[in-house]
Amino acid sequence: MFDYHVHTSFSADSKMPMKVACETAIKNGVKEIAFTEHMDYFYPNCDLTFEFDYQEYASQVELMRSEFSKNLTILKAVEMGLHPSTFERSNHFISENHFDFVIGSAHIVDDLDLHNGDYFEGKSLERSLEIYFKTVNQYVKEYENFDVLGHLTLIKRYLHFVKSDWKTIKWENYFDIVEDTFKVLVQTNRGIEVNMSGYRYRIDCSLPNLPFVKLYREAGGEIITVGTDAHTKHFVGNQIDEGYELLKAAGFKYVTTYRERKPSFMAI
Ligand SMILES: [Zn+2]
Ligand SMILES: [Zn+2]
Numbered sequence: 001m002f003d004y005h006v007h008t009s010f011s012a013d014s015k016m017p018m019k020v021a022c023e024t025a026i027k028n029g030v031k032e033i034a035f036t037e038h039m040d041y042f043y044p045n046c047d048l049t050f051e052f053d054y055q056e057y058a059s060q061v062e063l064m065r066s067e068f069s070k071n072l073t074i075l076k077a078v079e080m081g082l083h084p085s086t087f088e089r090s091n092h093f094i095s096e097n098h099f100d101f102v103i104g105s106a107h108i109v110d111d112l113d114l115h116n117g118d119y120f121e122g123k124s125l126e127r128s129l130e131i132y133f134k135t136v137n138q139y140v141k142e143y144e145n146f147d148v149l150g151h152l153t154l155i156k157r158y159l160h161f162v163k164s165d166w167k168t169i170k171w172e173n174y175f176d177i178v179e180d181t182f183k184v185l186v187q188t189n190r191g192i193e194v195n196m197s198g199y200r201y202r203i204d205c206s207l208p209n210l211p212f213v214k215l216y217r218e219a220g221g222e223i224i225t226v227g228t229d230a231h232t233k234h235f236v237g238n239q240i241d242e243g244y245e246l247l248k249a250a251g252f253k254y255v256t257t258y259r260e261r262k263p264s265f266m267a268i
Pocket of ligand 2: 005007079229
């Protein structure tokens, strides 16, 4: 089992020591863990700073590797927050440092935060969804330096701000634009992740869920990772198995792992 999306105290919104994450991963049967710390150079109206010191991070990973090497493979990774004003800086950070795996995530859309509800103000729900998917499409086209697109449909976690339920939305209305996004990812040897955080946000689905994962497969997608997006020890390794079942239901016979930014395909 591979948990390819975990945050520790190097991320501004997590207090989990890396050692606790490693111990929990081993206890829960995780063989590989990617510490995908937040790096968002543009994050308006927020008191937290989503940046970390690479040298400190890397030396902590080395320490954990020496302690847990028998039971756990630990990847140096980053969850890079995508925004056009910081593409150059992001590219520089990734290129200057050494990572096994890079997630590219849209947390800020239309210059507004999805997470605090600002994004939805003054827009209809349909318009909010359309702009969300178009913006992700634009980010994927304009910025290439990541391996998998993080938690597509993240917007589902925040629909309570507009008193909406994702189950009532016609997601097929956005499949044209999403299909185009997937094709661009495929053409550039990138993939998507299936992010299991939706379950702890009480929306009972992965991000993205099965119809989107099927669409990705139909678009020629092969690279796909599964991660919990755990920020505390309670979620490390949680529901990765369900993620693999979803991959199988979409026709995948493998999940992707990484070393030095190079993908491998492991049977599931
Ligand atoms: Zn994220
Ligand atoms: Zn994350």
